Amino acid sequence: MLIHAIIGSIKLSAKLILIIVPLMVVYEFLENSKLFKRILNFLYIFMKPLGFSKEANISMLTGIFLGITYGSGILISQSEQNKINKTDIMLTAVFLSMCHAVIEDTLIFVAIGGNGFFMLGTRLIIAGIVTYAFYRYIKLKFR
């Protein structure tokens, strides 16, 4: 039984390396291409109605793609320099708490057979709805 478990975990590890490594190489190319900048500009179209200003854009997108540590790193330094207002900080924290490092998170579940489209789509839509609700609430409260 123990041998069965060990063999199973080794098989899974091998499978994950074989799937994740090529995916990450492809993503690295995408991340450094002109297309990626266009994707970022495109995404701002959706972020604007949620209440985000252009200044919050950098930490939001860093957080969404690279992870919460990088995203909030930029966010902290921006807030220390007063480059970003309180609403933006709050909205960014709310959105990023639900939606960060989405590519890596999704890829590892795709590697074991999940559907990336449903995972990423549902996550972004729900995080968007919650952030928007929060934005309306803040606007109402601090008008």
Place this chain on the structure above:
Amino acid sequence: MNKKQIEQLTLNGLDKGLSTSFKLIKTIVPFYIAIDLLNHTQFANRLGEALSPVMYIFGLSGKMSIAIVSGYFVNLYAAIAVLIPLSPNWKEVTIVGLMTGISHNLVIEGAVLHKTGANAFLTILLRIFVSLIAGISLNMLFRAIYG
């Protein structure tokens, strides 16, 4: 893009891919073995049976609740390690991926978010709540599409 850039990007990608894989494997191997062994015990079966009515609303089996909880408190790798020995289908993987994707590693990430000035306790509650809603919604969507 010249040859040198392509070389550099490939190396970066390999580096990131391998380090992600190793992080994954370090957590997965012990969790996987523990769960695969636990899976054959009476305790796991009873826990699974007890929780199966609750997990039904997420479209998951009772034992998969362990994967969700591992994801919440440890990380996504732990959730995967727990999930795989239970041989999930693609819908179950997707639902667990969504739920733990929204809400994972709560203690550590709560601390990180706290530094930005956000209330750590509230963000944790929000994430758990949203993750449960998301799981139920995606399950309903799957039932509507695939029956």
